[in-house]
Amino acid sequence: MNKTALLVAVQAALNGEWDKSHNIAQDYSDTTANWIHAVLHKIEGDVWNSKYWYARTAGKNYEDFSDATAELKAIQNHLNQT
Numbered sequence: 024m025n026k027t028a029l030l031v032a033v034q035a036a037l038n039g040e041w042d043k044s045h046n047i048a049q050d051y052s053d054t055t056a057n058w059i060h061a062v063l064h065k066i067e068g069d070v071w072n073s074k075y076w077y078a079r080t081a082g083k084n085y086e087d088f089s090d091a092t093a094e095l096k097a098i099q100n101h102l103n104q105t
Contacts, residue, residue: 024053
């Protein structure tokens with residue numbers, strides 16, 4: 024996991040820079056990157072693809088958060104605590 028890059032990806036997503044965030048998340052295959060990837064597809068409205076990525080997050084689910092911004096902030100907090 025590249026904590027710095029994933030924090031950049033989360034901040035980009037929070038800033039509405041979906042492509043930048045997606046490109047960073049795609050470069051990594053750890054569970055946190057997969058979680059970011061899942062949220063991005065949730066934001067995009069691609070439910071099937073989002074659920075695919077949630078399945079690769081080790082315990083996170085599509086239904087866990089109804090608000091993508093709150094979920095991105097949860098990811099940010101998780102990264103800052105690791």
